[in-house]
Amino acid sequence: MRTAYPRFLAAALFLLAVTTFAGAASTSNADSIVITFKDGHQQTFALADIVRMEFRSSGKASGTSIDLPTRSRYVGKWTVGDGQGHNYVFTLEENGQASNNVGSGNHGTWSYVAGEARISWDNGWHDIIRRVDMKYLKFAFTPGKSFDDEPSNVGDAHKNSDPI
Structure with missing residues (x-):
């Protein structure tokens, strides 16, 4: 025993x-x-x-x-998908600032929480870049939803310096 x-x-x-x-x-x-x-x-x-x-x-x-991926793993440019065939570029800066090329471009902030990057955009949307098994995925949440809710869409995420 x-x-x-x-x-x-x-x-x-x-x-x-x-x-x-x-x-x-x-x-x-x-x-x-x-x-x-x-x-x-x-x-x-x-x-x-x-x-x-x-x-x-x-x-x-x-x-x-x-x-778990380290915080520094997320710093840089990421190509992320929306699960519908559209790709965007997210830039996560060391100082916690974030930007993307969606529409006319958006600004936001990001933080490292429990091994993932959580991004809050000025327009109310928010995203998570998270390692799942051996790859990274981007989870998007509409304004009014929390990071704990079901995502509105999920797509692949690749750091631009990584091989695809």
């Missing part, structure tokens, strides 16, 4: 992390993770501060890990 408990705890933490980082757990409190230790004390970590999580069992170095 003693050897089953650490494995169960590791599996439970892994499932929690996967659902949190994959966007399956879309609650308004999804900006942090709380770890409860054996002695009952808890520690909270902001997801924006976490780059990698490792789960080890039996003291072995091999285990399960989750890698």
